[in-house]
Amino acid sequence: MHYKKNIIVTILFLLFQLADSTAKPFNHASNGRETIPFNKDWQFYFAYNFEQGIKKETVNLPHTWNAMEVLKGVPDYNRTSAIYENKLHVLPAWAGKRLFLYFEGANSVAMVFVNNKSVGTHKGGYTAFAIEITDAVKSGENKITVQVSNAYRLDVLPLHGDFNIYGGIHRPVSLILTDKNCISPLDYGSSGVYLKQKQVSKDSAEIEVFTKLSLSDDQALSLRSTLLDGNKKVVATLTSKIEKGNPQELSQSIKLSNPHLWNGKADPYLYEVRVELLQNGQVIDQLSQPLGLRYFSVDPDKGFFLNGKYLDLYGAGRHEDVSAKGSALTDEDHDRDMELMKELGATAARLTHYPHSKHFYELCDRNGIVLWSEIPFVGPGGYTGTGYVKDAELETNIKQMLKELIRQNYNHPSVCFWGLFNELKLNYDDPQPFIKELNALAKEEDPDRLTTLASNLGSNSFTDLTDLMGWNQYFGWYGGKFEQVGAWADETHAAVPGKPISISEYGAGGSPFKHTEGLIRPEAKGNFHPEEWQTAFHEKHWEELKKRPFLWGKFIWVLADFGSAIRTEGDANGINDKGLVTYDRKIKKDAFYFYKANWNPEPMVYIAERRNTNRTKASTAVKIYSTVATAELWVNGKRIGKKAKNGLNTMIWENVQLSKGNNDILVKTKFKGKELSDSCVWTLQ
Structure with a gap:
């Protein structure tokens, strides 16, 4: 197993240190953060329908109002504003919690309201954003309204493009609950944790764990970062005390010998970094991020290199x-x-x-x-x-x-x-x-x-x-x-x-x-x-x-x-x-x-132009694509011959004669004793 490699962990940090490099199962403790999907039963209607009693459509997210109309093939599809409404029931157990609405994408400008009061706006349809609604909600039922517009405007990208600008909340939405002190969800829609690969090679790696915090007090707080390998075994744990003064960010650093590198398709190995905010030793917030250690470069004459090796x-x-x-x-x-x-x-x-x-x-x-x-x-x-x-x-x-x-x-x-x-x-x-x-x-x-x-x-x-x-x-x-x-x-x-x-x-x-x-x-x-x-x-x-x-x-x-x-x-x-x-x-x-x-490289054989079923010429070429070295062509049960693939993994039989009516085209080959074949029918008029 990879975690049995001789891994030496050196932990550098800014404030306080606690290290443990022994491989052991991670303890899945309650993390203080809840993420609740908020995608069902939204009421949808266009923004120009303001009269009382307007009929609303119930939709689930993700949703766009343009999905069907663009299939008509007309350029003037509906680039307008629409309303999404839902009810959020705030439980008494959430008292003292902070609440955030997290949108993965609303295209392209979204205004969010809680109980008819504006709580935030986001411009841009393809990036996530979070809005804190803690002070806008009350215990019990709350009305959430999102007005979304995909109308053309000169202050929001894209101004142009050879693709449709689909209006709507077209990616999922969730409700995030945290303690009053938390890892910040408000840093440009990010996780709030940044794994900076300061130096990586096949021999060693240095990773800075940089965490954005959102703190209302600084009483007995600390931040613990845990590095886990691909088998979820703990490789290292470090804890840094958060000093008084409500710092809004904290850096911790890990040095690792003989890292298992993320190596593209050949070996997409992932570590995991779990960051926990603790108060009096208890976890009050936690999230995890992937860590794929790699280094890369591009040479103007030789191309792309991943971990020191050329990759096409x-x-x-x-x-x-x-x-x-x-x-x-x-x-x-x-x-x-x-x-x-x-x-x-x-x-x-x-x-x-x-x-x-x-x-x-x-x-x-x-x-x-x-x-x-x-x-x-x-x-x-x-x-x-x-x-x-x-x-x-x-x-x-x-x-x-x-x-x-x-x-x-x-x-x-x-x-x-x-x-x-x-x-x-x-x-x-x-x-x-x-x-x-x-x-x-x-x-x-x-x-x-x-x-x-x-x-x-x-x-x-x-x-x-x-x-x-x-x-x-x-x-x-x-x-x-x-x-x-x-x-x-x-x-x-x-x-x-x-x-x-x-x-x-x-x-x-x-x-x-x-x-x-x-x-x-x-x-x-x-x-x-x-x-x-x-x-x-x-x-x-x-x-x-x-x-x-x-x-x-x-x-x-x-x-x-x-x-x-x-x-x-x-x-x-x-x-x-x-x-x-x-x-x-x-x-x-x-x-x-x-x-x-x-x-x-997987073994395959495929007859090209197979859908060109109605033929007018009795003499034709038969072309196949294959990863196997040679293949045989049969037409109407008659063996035509064997071909070897060329440098493009293609084989072509020229001047193959078709008969009037239906013609059964069959290509056969073998790979490691297993037969591969493909067939189709061409009709000569």
């Missing part, structure tokens, strides 16, 4: 958006997307274009997915408009969002990159001076992670603003040819020597219901997006990108189709169809299986 970062961008649900996703929805990423074989993900659900960050920690996480500072892409105006209120909002992004996700080892913007333009107010301020703020908040951006301009723009760069490129979709991506990468690498570069988006639209026999280039803004062109796009792009390790990240656009009301293309208006998976997650397109064959 590849994966996809992801939107929190599912057909008929919008952004009001459950944990099961997030779990499903993680399973798709794991099946794909991704090592990384770009969480676009805003902070994602807390649950998804936890999934990435546990599954070893390296993350680029960003704020919704988004330009218009290929459309008109701007993502930035030089306005003091907007800039304050952007800085608030960046602080919230960093502080709320500070302890997630999966996060290695903070994204500052996506596809801003230079023909409106120049955002560059402000972006430099943002970069400085990110470094002040978190000196250890790297900053990046995603541009769709040339190599002479935005190159001196962040640690790293990303470019969104679509050769063979919005112009150009597939083959140009390799030359672009080489030319850009040469144009910005010393600057690590990535391809932050690349993709093409594709419908699993539209097909061609042979490649026919579609119009990007047209309605005909055949699956075959999307597949060819990805085959050629990956062939070029895989040869260039200096690209520190390679991010497909996008994991799954998503809603974008401004789009009028593909099978249906209002959808960006560049996903490897359909909007409802029910169909994995051919390109998904191409990447699975190249990224996931």
